[in-house]
Amino acid sequence: MPVLTYLEAIRQGISEEMERDPAVFCLGEDIGIYGGAFKITEGFIDRFGPERVIDTPIAESAIVGAAFGASLTGMRPVAEFQFMDFIACAMNQISNMVAKTHYLWGAPAPLVLRGPSGGNVHGGPFHSQNPEMWFVHNPGLKVVCPATPYDAKGLIKASIRDNNPVIFFEHKYLYRRIKEEVPAEDYVVPLGKARVARQGRDISVITYAAMVHMAIEAAELLAKEGIDLEIIDLRTLAPLDRDAIATTVRKTNKAIILHEDSRTGGIGGEIAAIINEESFDDLDGPIVRITALDTPVPFSPPQEEHFLPSLRDVVEKARWLKAY
Numbered sequence: 001m002p003v004l005t006y007l008e009a010i011r012q013g014i015s016e017e018m019e020r021d022p023a024v025f026c027l028g029e030d031i032g033i034y035g036g037a038f039k040i041t042e043g044f045i046d047r048f049g050p051e052r053v054i055d056t057p058i059a060e061s062a063i064v065g066a067a068f069g070a071s072l073t074g075m076r077p078v079a080e081f082q083f084m085d086f087i088a089c090a091m092n093q094i095s096n097m098v099a100k101t102h103y104l105w106g107a108p109a110p111l112v113l114r115g116p117s118g119g120n121v122h123g124g125p126f127h128s129q130n131p132e133m134w135f136v137h138n139p140g141l142k143v144v145c146p147a148t149p150y151d152a153k154g155l156i157k158a159s160i161r162d163n164n165p166v167i168f169f170e171h172k173y174l175y176r177r178i179k180e181e182v183p184a185e186d187y188v189v190p191l192g193k194a195r196v197a198r199q200g201r202d203i204s205v206i207t208y209a210a211m212v213h214m215a216i217e218a219a220e221l222l223a224k225e226g227i228d229l230e231i232i233d234l235r236t237l238a239p240l241d242r243d244a245i246a247t248t249v250r251k252t253n254k255a256i257i258l259h260e261d262s263r264t265g266g267i268g269g270e271i272a273a274i275i276n277e278e279s280f281d282d283l284d285g286p287i288v289r290i291t292a293l294d295t296p297v298p299f300s301p302p303q304e305e306h307f308l309p310s311l312r313d314v315v316e317k318a319r320w321l322k323a324y
Contacts, residue, residue: 001181001182001183001184002181002182002184003179003180003181003182004149004153004179004180004181004182005149005175005176005177005178005179006146006148006149006152006170006171006174006175006176006177006178006179007038007039007040007170007175007176008149009149009150009152009153009182010040010114010152010153010156010170011040011041011042012153012182013152013153013154013155013156013157013160014026014040014041014044014078014156014160015044015047016157016186017076017078017156017157017160017161018044018048018052020186021076021160023074023075023076024052024075024076024077024078024160025048025051025052025053025054025070025075025076025077025078026041026044026048026052026053026054026077026078026079026080027053027054027055027056027063027066027067027077027078027079027080028041028054028055028056028063028079028080028081028082028115029055029056029057029058029063029080029082030055030082031044031053031054031055031080032044032045032050032053032054032055033045033055036080036082037080037082037083037116038116038172038175040080040170041053041080059089060081060086060087060089060090061089061090061092061093063079063081063090064079064090064093064094064098064113065090065093065097066079067079067111067113068093068097068098068101068109068111068165070111071108071109071110071111071165072101072107072109076110076111076112076160076161077111077112078111078112078114078160079111079112079113079114080114080115081113081114081115081116082115082116083115083116083117083123083126083127084115084116084117084129084131084169085117085126085127085128085129085131087113087115087131087134087167088131088134090113091134094113094135094138094141094165094167095138098111098140098141098165099138099139099140099141099165100140101140102140102164103139103140108163108164109163109164109165110160110161110162110163110164110165111165111166112156112159112160112165112166112168113165113166113167113168114156114159114167114168114169114170115168115169115170116170116171116172116175117129117130117131117132117169117170117171117172118130118169118171118172118173118209118210118260119173119260119292119297119304119307119308120173120210120304120308121172121173122299122300122301122304123172123297123299124297124298124299125296125297125298125299128297128304129297130169130209130259130260130261130262130292132145132167132169132237132261132267133237133261133265133266133267135167135238136237136238136240136267136270140164140165141164141165141166141167141238142159142162142164142165142166142167142191142192142236142238142239143166143167143169143236143237143238144156144159144166144167144168144169144191144235144236144237145169145171145208145209145234145235145236145237146170146209146235147171147174147197147208147209147210147212147213147233147235148178148180148212148233149178149179149180149182150180150181150182150183150189151189151195151233151235152170153182153187154187154188154189155168155188155189155191155235155236156168157186157187157188157189158188158189158190158191159191161188162191166191169209171209171210173210174209174210174213178213189235191235191236191239192236192239192240192241193235193236193241193244194232194233194234194235194236194241194244194245195232195233195235196230196231196232196233196244196248197212197215197216197231197232197233198215198216198219198229198230198231199230200219200228200229200230200231200252201228201230201251201252202227202228202229202230202252202254202322203227203228203229203230203252203254203255203256203318203321203322204229204230204231204232204248204249204251204252204254204255204256205218205219205229205230205231205232205255205256205257205258205314205318206232206234206245206248206255206256206257206258206271207231207232207233207234207257207258207259208233208234208235208237208259208267209259209260210260211258211259211260211309212231212233214258214309214310214311214314215229215231215258215314216231217311218311218314218315218318219231221311221315222315222318222319225319227318227319227322229318230248230251230252232244232245232248234267237267240267240270240271240274242274242278245271245274245275245279246275246278246279246282249275249279249282249283250279250282253282253283253284253285254283254284254285254321254322254324255275255283255287255288256287256288256289256290256314256317256318256321257271257272257287257288257289257290258289258290258291258309258314259290259291259292259309260291260292260308260309261291261292262291262292262293262294262295263289263291263292263293263294264294266289266291268289268291269289272287272289275287284324285321285324286321286324288317288320288321290309290313290314290317291309292307292308292309293306293307295307
C-alpha cells in the first residue's frame with residue numbers, strides 16, 4: 001500500500017470522488033491555479049478544468065451560499081476555507097440555511113465545507129482556532145475531525161457521498177507530519193463511528209484530531225510505569241459515538257477527555273455529562289478534562305505552548321487518576 005501524508009490522503013480522497021461522480025466539484029479562494037493555501041487542490045484545475053475547480057472571491061458567505069444552492073440542484077460541492085477560523089464569516093448561511101433545510105422541507109443538502117484548523121503552528125488568534133463546537137451545537141450538521149491519513153481519506157470520501165451537510169476539519173499540524181499506509185482501492189470510513197486507537201485496561205482517553213497522537217505518545221511513556229491507557233479516537237463529533245464511549249468506560253472504569261479546543265463549551269463537557277448520565281455506575285474515579293485555556297490562541301510560541309494541552313498534562317493527570 002502507498003504511504004501517504006495526511007494532506008495527500010485528503011487530496012486523493014477528493015480527487016477520487018471527483019473522478020467517480022461528475023456532480024462533485026470544488027470551490028474556494030485560490031484553489032485553482034494556486035492549488036489552495038495548503039496545496040490540497042494542487043493540479044486539480046488541470047485535471048478537472050475551471051468549471052469543476054472554481055476560484056472564488058474572498059467572501060466566505062458567498063462561497064457557502066453558492067455551494068448550498070448548487071447542492072439543492074443535485075450537485076455535490078466541496079468548499080474550501082483557507083483557514084477554518086474564517087468560517088465565522090459564513091455563519092448565517094450555515095446556521096440558518098444549510099443546517100435547517102432538511103428539517104424544514106426534507107431537501108438533501110450534500111455539501112462539504114472543509115479546511116485547516118488547530119494550533120501548534122504559531123499562526124496566532126485568527127489562524128489557529130478549533131471552532132468545531134460552533135457546529136456540533138447546530139442541529140442538522142455533521143462534524144468530522146480525522147486524526148490519521150487512513151481516516152482522513154475515508155472520511156472525506158464518506159462526507160462527499162453523504163446527503164447531509166458536513167463540516168470537515170483538517171488539523172493543519174498533521175498535514176505533512178503524519179504518514180501511514182493507505183489502501184489504493186476505494187474505501188470509506190463511516191461517519192459517526194469512533195475507533196479504538198490503542199487497547200488498554202486502566203484509563204480511557206477519549207480524544208480526536210491531533211490530540212490522538214499526543215495521547216499515544218503519553219501511553220507509550222506510561223506503559224513503562226505499568227499504566228495502560230486505552231485511546232478512543234472519536235473521528236466525528238456529530239454524530240457522536242456514544243456506544244464507543246460507554247464501552248470504553250465500562251472496560252477501564254476511568255476516563256480522561258482530551259481536546260485542543262478551549263475548555264468552556266468544549267466537547268469534553270458534553271462527553272462528561274453523557275458518561276455521568278449513562279455510565280456513572282461504571283466509574284471508579286472522577287472524569288478528568290484536559291483542554292486548552294479559555295483565551296484566544298496566542299501568537300507567541302511560548303504562550304501558545306502554555307495555552308495548549310501538553311504531553312506533561314496527560315501523563316500527570318493519568319498518574320493521578322490511576323492512583324485515585
